[in-house]
Amino acid sequence: MAYILLTGASSGIGEVFAHQLAAEGQDLILTARREERLQDLASTLTSQHGVKVEVIAADLAAADGVDQLVRRIESADWPLAGLINNAGFGDRGRFDELPLQRQLAMIQVNISSLVSLTWQLLPRLRGQRDSFVINVASTAAFQGGPKMAVYYASKAFVLSFSEALHEELKHSGVRVSTLCPGPTATEFAQQANVADTKLFSSSAMSAEAVVRQALARRRSAIVIPGLLNRLMVWSGKLSPRWMTRRIAGWLQA
Template identity: 45%
Template sequence: MLPYALVTGASAGLGTLFAEALAAEGRPLVIVARRRDRLDAIAADLRSRFGTQVLPIALDLAAADAPEMLFAQLEQQGIVIDTLINNAGFGARGAFAELDLTMQSEMVDLNCRTLMALCHRALPAMIAQKNGAILNLASVAGFLPGPYMSTYYATKAFVLSLSQALHEEVKDRGVRVSALCPGPTDTEFAAVAGLTNSRLFQMNVSTAKDVVRDGMAALRDNKAVAVAGLSNKLMVAGLRFIPRGLARGMAARLQKGRG
C-alpha cells in the first residue's frame, strides 16, 4: 500500500487546498476535521477529479485523546503516514482578560498539544523508513507578542519553535520538517477569529492559494521556516531591528484598532 498524506483541518480554507495539492500529485489522502458533511463532499470531489484514494475522518482534534484515536484507526486499516500537514487550528481576537478561558484553553490544546502529539505519533515510522515530511502551520504571529490576540500569538510561537527543533533533529534522518508562516490570509479562519475589521488584517491579505503554494515549496526544499509572501518576509526581517517594546506597541495598535 502506498503511504498516505494526512491533512488536518481539511474541511475549509488552507486545509482543503493542501489536500487538493497533494491529490493533484496522486497522493492517497487522509483528511480530518470536525464537519463530516464537508469532509465527505471534499473527499468525493478529490476522488472524482484526481482519481486518488481519500479517507475522510470526522474528529474533534482538540479532544485530549484525539491523536491516539486517529492513529489507532489508521493502524487498524493498515495506513502508514509519510506526510503530515498540521493545519488545524483557530484564533480569537480580543482582550485576554475578556475572552472566554475555556475557549482559549481549547485553542492551546488544538494549536499546540494536538500538533505536538500528531508529530510524535507520525515521526517514528518516518524515521524508520528514512523518508517523510511534516508541515506545521505556524504564522508570522509566532515572531512577536500579539496584544489583543495574545494566546493565539503564543501558540504560534510554540509551533515555530517546536518545528525548528524537530527540523534539526531529523534533517539527517531522511525526514523534512517545516514551519509555514503566513500572515493574514483570506480564509474562513479570519472571520472566525474576528480579524476582518482589524487594521493588521486589512493592510496585508494573502490568498490561500499563494500560501499553499509556498507551503508545498517549503516541504520540497526542506526549509526549516518559510514565511509566505514578500511583504511578510520583509516584516519578519525588519523585526530584528525593532525594539521589542516598539513591536509590541505596534501590534497592539493594529490589532485593537478597527478599520
C-alpha cells in the first residue's frame, strides 16, 4: 500500500489526522521536529490499527529541512498516495515588535517548505491513482489580520496557491484541497499566544471534528469546517475589507 505523508504530525490537528487515517487502514509517514513523540505515536497507531508507520524527524524551518525529508523518502522509494501539509505556526503581536527571525521562520514553514515539498513530491503522487494533497490554511486566509500580520498573510498564500493547484492538477489524478479551520482546540493557541483572545475564548472546534470533515471532503477545493466558520467567511465576503480587517484585529485583542 502507498503511504500518506503528514507533516506537523506530533500534536494537534496533525496527530488527529494520523489517528483517523490509521483507523482507515492507511500506512503513514509522519514527520515533525519531536522524534520521541513521533515514535510514541507510531507505536500506538501500529498496535491499534496494524498499519505501517514510518517516522522522519525534520525541521521544516531549516533551509534544508524539506530536502532532507525528500531524500529520505526517495532513498526508501516509498510510494505516496497523499500529502498533508499540516506543519505551520503563528504568533501574536505587532509586526514591528515580534522578532524578525521568528516571522521569517513562519514564512519558511508556512509557505516555502509547503511549496517545495509539494513540488518535489508531485511526481510520486502522480504515480498513484487517485492521490491527493491537503494544504492546511485557516479562516485567517480570507482577510488581513492585525496583530498576526505575517500568519494571516501566509495562510492567504496557502489558500490562493492551493486553489490554483486544484485547477491545474484536477485532470492529472492528483486532487488538491485547502483546509481552512477556524479556532481549533489544540496547543496552537498557547504556542501562538492567542488562547486568551476573543477569537479562541468564544468558540473552538475539536480537532477531531475538523479532521473528519477534511478527510470526508479531501477532494474539494476548499473545506471550511463548521457552520459558524463558514458563516463568518461568507459574511466577510459581503463586508468591506476595512471592516473585516478591523474585526480581525479586535478578535486578536
